[in-house]
Every structure is written in structure tokens, then in C-alpha cells.
Amino acid sequence: MGSVRRGLIVEKRIKLFFFLVALLLVFLTITQVQNMLISTLFAVVTYNLLAPVVDFFERRGLSRTLATVLPFAFMTAGVVVAVVVLLPSLLDQLRSLQAHFPQYQKSALDLLHQLEEKLGQTVGNGTTLPIQARIEGQFSHLAEVVFQQAPEYVSSSLAILFLAPFLSFFMLLNGRDFLRGLLSIVPNQYFELSQNLTHQITSQIGGFIRARLIESIIVGLLTWAGLEYLEFPNALVLAIFAAIVNIIPYLGPVLGFLPVLLIGFSGGGYSSELLWAGALFLAVQVIDAVILVPFLVAKIVDLHPVVVILAILVGSQLMGIVGMIICIPVVASLKVTAAALFRHFTGFRSSQDLII
Amino acid sequence: MTDFMWDNFFRRNQNEKDLARVLQKNFLFQDLNALELHLVERIVNIRHYQPGEVVFRQGDVGVGMYIITKGVINIYVEEIIPETGAQKMTHITQLKQSEFFGDLALVENNGLRSASAVAQQECELISFFKSDLLEVTNRNPTAGVKILLRLSEILGTRLRQTTTRLSELNPKPTPTGGSR
Numbered sequence: 001m002g003s004v005r006r007g008l009i010v011e012k013r014i015k016l017f018f019f020l021v022a023l024l025l026v027f028l029t030i031t032q033v034q035n036m037l038i039s040t041l042f043a044v045v046t047y048n049l050l051a052p053v054v055d056f057f058e059r060r061g062l063s064r065t066l067a068t069v070l071p072f073a074f075m076t077a078g079v080v081v082a083v084v085v086l087l088p089s090l091l092d093q094l095r096s097l098q099a100h101f102p103q104y105q106k107s108a109l110d111l112l113h114q115l116e117e118k119l120g121q122t123v124g125n126g127t128t129l130p131i132q133a134r135i136e137g138q139f140s141h142l143a144e145v146v147f148q149q150a151p152e153y154v155s156s157s158l159a160i161l162f163l164a165p166f167l168s169f170f171m172l173l174n175g176r177d178f179l180r181g182l183l184s185i186v187p188n189q190y191f192e193l194s195q196n197l198t199h200q201i202t203s204q205i206g207g208f209i210r211a212r213l214i215e216s217i218i219v220g221l222l223t224w225a226g227l228e229y230l231e232f233p234n235a236l237v238l239a240i241f242a243a244i245v246n247i248i249p250y251l252g253p254v255l256g257f258l259p260v261l262l263i264g265f266s267g268g269g270y271s272s273e274l275l276w277a278g279a280l281f282l283a284v285q286v287i288d289a290v291i292l293v294p295f296l297v298a299k300i301v302d303l304h305p306v307v308v309i310l311a312i313l314v315g316s317q318l319m320g321i322v323g324m325i326i327c328i329p330v331v332a333s334l335k336v337t338a339a340a341l342f343r344h345f346t347g348f349r350s351s352q353d354l355i356i
Numbered sequence: 357m358t359d360f361m362w363d364n365f366f367r368r369n370q371n372e373k374d375l376a377r378v379l380q381k382n383f384l385f386q387d388l389n390a391l392e393l394h395l396v397e398r399i400v401n402i403r404h405y406q407p408g409e410v411v412f413r414q415g416d417v418g419v420g421m422y423i424i425t426k427g428v429i430n431i432y433v434e435e436i437i438p439e440t441g442a443q444k445m446t447h448i449t450q451l452k453q454s455e456f457f458g459d460l461a462l463v464e465n466n467g468l469r470s471a472s473a474v475a476q477q478e479c480e481l482i483s484f485f486k487s488d489l490l491e492v493t494n495r496n497p498t499a500g501v502k503i504l505l506r507l508s509e510i511l512g513t514r515l516r517q518t519t520t521r522l523s524e525l526n527p528k529p530t531p532t533g534g535s536r
Contacts, residue, residue, distance in 0.1 A: 011406070058495050176491070180401060188403060191483070192412060195401075196419045199487035 012187040019185045035159045041326060042160060043167035047175065048209040050075070054172050068172045072165070086236065093234040100233075100266070107266040193340070200336050205329050211296040216243045219288055223256075226280040230273065233263060242281075246288070248324045249308050253288075257281045303332060375402070378425050378482065381454055384506045392499035399491055401483045405475035414472045418461030420485030424453050427479030431457065432472045450476070462486050462507060 030040050050071045057067035171178075179198060186194045220243025227235035242256030260281065264274030303311075308328065315327030375397050379385045385396060402425075405411060411422060414434050422429075431448045448471060451457055457473060462484075493500025 055494050059497060177398070180399075184401060188405060188409060188411070191401075191403065192416070192419045192485075195483075195485055195487060196417070199485075199490075 012189060015185055015187040016190075019182070019187075022182055022185065035163060038322070039160045039163035039167060041322075042164035043171060045209055045213065046075075046164060046168035047171040048206045049213060050168070050172060051206065052210070064173060068169065072169060090236055090240075093237045097234050097237060100263075104262045104266045108262050111265050197337060197340050200340055201333050204336050205333055208329055208332060212247055215288065215292045215296050216246045218292060219243055219246045219284055222284045222287065223280070226284065227260075227277065230276050230280065232260070232273065232277055238263075242284075244325075245321075248312060248321075249328060250305075251312060251324070253281070253285050303328070303335065307331065374425070375400075375482070378423060378454065382423050382456060383510065384421075384456070384459070384484075384503055387502040387506065388499055392496055392502070395496055395499060396484075396488075396492060399484075399488045403481050403483055405479040405481065407475055407477050409475045411473035411475065411481065412458065412469050414469050416469045418458060418464060418467050418469045420461050420483060420488065421456055421459040422473070423456040423482040423484065424451055425480045425482055426453060427481075428452055428476040429455075429457065429479060429481075430474050430476050432474060433470070434472060445472075459507065459510060462489055463511070 030036050053071045054064075054067045057070055058064060062070070183191065183194055183198065220239050223242045224235055224239035227238060232238070238259055241259060242253075245252040245255040248255065257278070260277050261274070264271060264277060308331075311327040311331040312324050315323030315325075315330075317323070319326070376393055379393055379396055379400075380388070385393060388396065403422075405427070411429065412418070414432075429451045431451065432445045433448055435444045435446060436442070437444055458469070461467060461469070489500065489503065492503065
């Protein structure tokens with residue numbers, strides 16, 4: 001009996017070792033290979049967006065391969081149409097934004113200078129607040145990031161553009177088999193726990209990503225339509241930016257409005273155009289909070305606002321704006337994992353609620 | 357070398373056939389056609405247990421059921437004797453090839469296992485978990501409904517058996533109330 005027990009322990013250790021090595025290899029590949037982290041993130045988002053469509057086609061009797069190829073064909077066609085229709089306008093607006101940036105910067109700094117003077121007078125005699133000097137440095141940094149580093153991002157984004165769909169295609173086609181293969185080397189003792197954890201994390205994060213993405217697309221479309229109606233300059237670029245940063249809870253809507261504020265001030269202070277744009281952003285946020293969030297996002301990932309804020313702070317410190325966007329799904333996964341582990345290891349052993 | 361490759365190729369096919377045969381013989385999957393069975397085959401996991409190895413423990417969170425393809429599984433209930441505080445293992449039943457256990461976990465939400473399952477000899481089990489049932493239902497709702505109907509039948513039969521046993525324990529009907 002003793003030799004059997006020793007054999008079991010050795011087998012368990014070997015399996016656990018191979019499972020951890022496999023996990024480590026996956027982690028290292030994602031984090032260390034160039035462009036792999038961003039490509040994987042995009043692939044996960046695409047996977048979660050298309051998985052219900054693939055399942056739908058499969059339910060209609062198509063094979064898994066055909067059910068995966070079809071949505072990809074539709075998506076590619078959609079991207080091509082969007083690029084053909086929107087890219088010229090988007091490039092024009094980006095060039096115009098780049099050309100006018102010094103003017104926007106100057107107007108905003110003038111306004112801040114006036115504000116600084118007024119505040120100085122209000123606070124006390126001769127007191128000066130160094131707001132302008134601080135913000136000026138931030139503006140220069142922002143311009144450098146947006147207009148000088150952007151081409152570098154574009155060159156790496158070409159790699160991402162090919163790698164992300166490639167990864168998501170195989171995630172949809174064989175992702176479950178891959179996970180099953182990975183779980184097959186988990187020792188028997190941890191098999192039920194790992195299977196349960198994988199299911200909980202994938203279903204919660206999948207729902208969260210889909211909800212947030214649909215929410216952002218609707219926010220972007222509403223903002224674009226509104227800004228075009230107001231004939232606000234660079235409406236498409238501003239709407240895309242607002243849609244992307246809207247993913248960041250609480251802070252996103254404010255960040256999305258900042259460029260609008262900057263452009264609005266270049267018109268010489270509080271113009272009616274700026275006020276209408278402000279009202280538009282407010283209305284979109286009300287629609288988001290009253291209609292979209294309760295229907296799409298609420299109850300999918302239940303995190304306390306303080307946890308959300310702390311997660312955003314940590315995310316921004318570690319990875320900047322990308323960190324702010326991905327921190328919530330990461331924290332949600334950690335919460336689901338911790339809750340499942342806690343339940344598994346501390347489950348009370350009373351006769352109540354027992355099943356076989 | 358070539359023989360080795362062909363042997364493995366056919367062994368794989370043989371394993372798949374074995375799996376299909378075991379699943380088709382199981383009460384839960386009896387109504388599935390070949391295509392639906394193939395989907396289940398691709399979703400389930402096959403696990404191997406050494407003699408004395410625990411499949412699950414009483415009090416663990418239950419996530420699914422197991423079908424025995426090879427070997428024997430013993431089911432035990434752990435009890436604590438109030439007088440001494442010592443733990444006592446009571447052998448409940450022995451399950452053999454083609455039998456299954458843990459099926460209630462497919463419908464319970466975070467319910468706890470009421471007994472422990474331990475391999476008596478080298479065992480091969482097919483695991484079918486709640487997440488697998490959800491995946492089958494999502495990808496092929498007809499197959500999902502067929503499995504769920506069979507599962508309901510099992511649970512209904514168990515409920516009737518339990519009611520009958522309870523009636524046998526308390527044979528005298530109350531004068532005012534009748535049983536349904």
C-alpha cells in the first residue's frame with residue numbers, strides 16, 4: 001500500500017510539473033515575444049466577439065470549420081468596407097489634427113494662463129499657481145507620443161493585424177481542444193477545480209468583453225453622429241477616441257471629452273459649439289449609464305467601485321492606457337479565481353446541501 | 357517504425373470507437389444519434405486513477421459526473437462518531453464498468469459531494485461536467501435536451517424511490533392528510 005501511495009505522489013508531482021511548465025511556456029510566449037501580448041489581447045477580444053456567432057452557425061448544422069470561416073469572411077469584408085469608406089476621411093482628420101495641434105495647445109495654455117491669474121488674485125496677493133508650466137510639459141509629451149511615436153505603433157500594428165486574426169481563428173477552431181489538452185495533464189486531485197475555474201473565468205470574462213465592446217461601439221456611434229450633426233471638427237477621430245477610452249470605468253468618459261474641450265477652446269473660450277458638444281457627451285453618458293450599462297454590463301462582473309479605481313491606478317502605473325483598459329477583466333478573473341479557490345478549500349462539510 | 361505508426365493510428369481509432377461505444381451504452385446518452393455522440397466524444401475528458409486514488413471527497417464542490425470505462429470504484433461516507441470524535445468510513449456501494457456516479461452535480465449549483473469516491477483498482481473514467489453539458493447545449497441544443505431529459509428521468513426515479521422508502525419507514529398515514 002505504501003509503494004502505491006508513493007507511486008501516486010510521484011505521478012501527481014510529474015503531472016503538476018508538466019502542467020506548470022506548459023503554463024509558464026504559454027505565459028513567456030505571450031509576454032516575451034514581440035507584439036504577442038497586444039496580438040493575444042486583440043485575439044481574445046475577437047474570439048469572445050465571434051464565439052457566439054460561430055456557435056450559432058454550428059447550431060444551424062454547419063461544421064465547426066465552416067462555422068468559424070464564415071464569420072471571419074464577413075468580418076474581413078466589413079473591415080475592408082470600413083477601411084475603403086472611412087480611412088480617407090480618418091487620415092484627413094488626423095492630418096488636420098496634427099496641423100492644428102500647436103494652435104489648440106496655444107489656446108488651451110492661454111486659457112490656463114488667464115485661469116492662473118484669476119486664481120492668483122482670488123487666493124492672495126502675489127501668489128502664482130504654476131498650472132500653465134506644468135500642463136505645457138504634459139502637452140509637449142502628448143504631442144510627441146501621438147504624432148512621433150504613432151508611426152512606430154503603426155509599423156508594429158501591421159504585425160498585430162496579421163497575428164491577431166490568425167490567433168483568434170485558431171482559438172475559435174481549436175481553443176477548447178487546446179484547453180482540454182492542457183487540463184488533461186493536471187493531476188487528478190486538482191482536475192475538478194481547474195475545470196471549474198476555467199469554465200467560470202472564460203464565461204465571465206467572455207460576457208464582460210462582449211458587453212464592454214458593444215457598449216463602446218454604441219457610445220462611439222452616438223458620439224460620431226452627434227458631433228457630425230454639430231459639424232464639430234475631426235468628429236470621426238474624436239468619436240473613435242471616446243469609444244476606446246469609454247472602456248475605462250469612471251475615468252474614460254472624462255478622458256474622451258478632453259480633446260473636444262481642447263479643440264473647443266481654440267475657438268476662443270466657451271463657444272456655443274463647445275457647450276453643445278458638452279451637452280452631447282453628457283447625453284451619451286446618460287444613455288450609457290441608464291440604458292446600456294444596466295442591460296449589457298451590470299451583474300456580469302460585480303466589482304466594488306473602490307476596487308475598480310485601485311485597479312485602474314495600478315493598471316495605468318504598470319502599462320499606461322492599455323493597462324487601464326485591461327485591468328478590469330484581469331481583476332475580475334483574479335476575483336473569480338480567488339472565490340472558487342476559497343470555496344473549494346474551505347467548503348464546509350455538513351450534511352446540508354450534499355450531493356453525490 | 358512504420359508498423360509502430362500504423363499501430364498507434366489504429367489504436368487511436370480503436371480508443372475512439374471504445375469511447376463511442378461506452379457513451380452510447382450509458383443511460384444519459386442513449387438517445388443521441390452518431391453526430392451528437394461525436395460532439396460529446398470531443399467534449400468529455402478521460403481520466404486514469406491508480407488503486408486507492410481519490411476521485412472526489414465528501415464535502416468537495418461537485419462539478420460533474422463520471423462514467424466508469426475500466427475498473428471498480430468504491431463509494432464511502434465519512435462520519436464522525438459523536439462520543440469519541442473519531443472519523444469513520446462507511447462503505448456504501450461498489451460501482452463497476454458502465455456505471456456512473458456524481459450525476460446530481462450536473463444540475464446542482466455549487467452543491468457539495470455527499471460521499472467520497474475511491475478507485476479500488478486501476479480505473480479509467482470518462483468525466484462529463486456541468487461546463488461540458490452547457491457546451492453541448494450551446495453547440496447542439498437538441499443533443500442537450502436529450503441528455504437533460506434522461507437526467508430528469510434519473511432524478512425523478514430517485515425521488516420516487518426516496519419517497520417510497522420514506523413511506524415504508526412511516527407506514528401509518530395521518531388521519532387528516534393523504535399523500536400524493
